[in-house]
Amino acid sequence: MLIREIKPNDAENLVNLIKQVESESQYMLFESGERTIGTEQQEKRIKAMKKEGNSTIFVAEEMRN
Secondary structure: OEEEEOOHHHHHHHHHHHHHHHHHOOOOOOOOOOOOOOHHHHHHHHHHHHHHOOOOOEEEEOOOO
């Protein structure tokens, strides 16, 4: 498994993950379908977070052979 900091090109996968978790869990701030953030907005958030330098998101990737 590879653990790394998020990159702007991870935005689409992050949006999809958030939507999936919200659809499967009853303990999220938003109900399924309520969140309206898209890939472009998430990419901008990731870039802004990296520019500020005081927080990050880590991505865990399964290594494929």
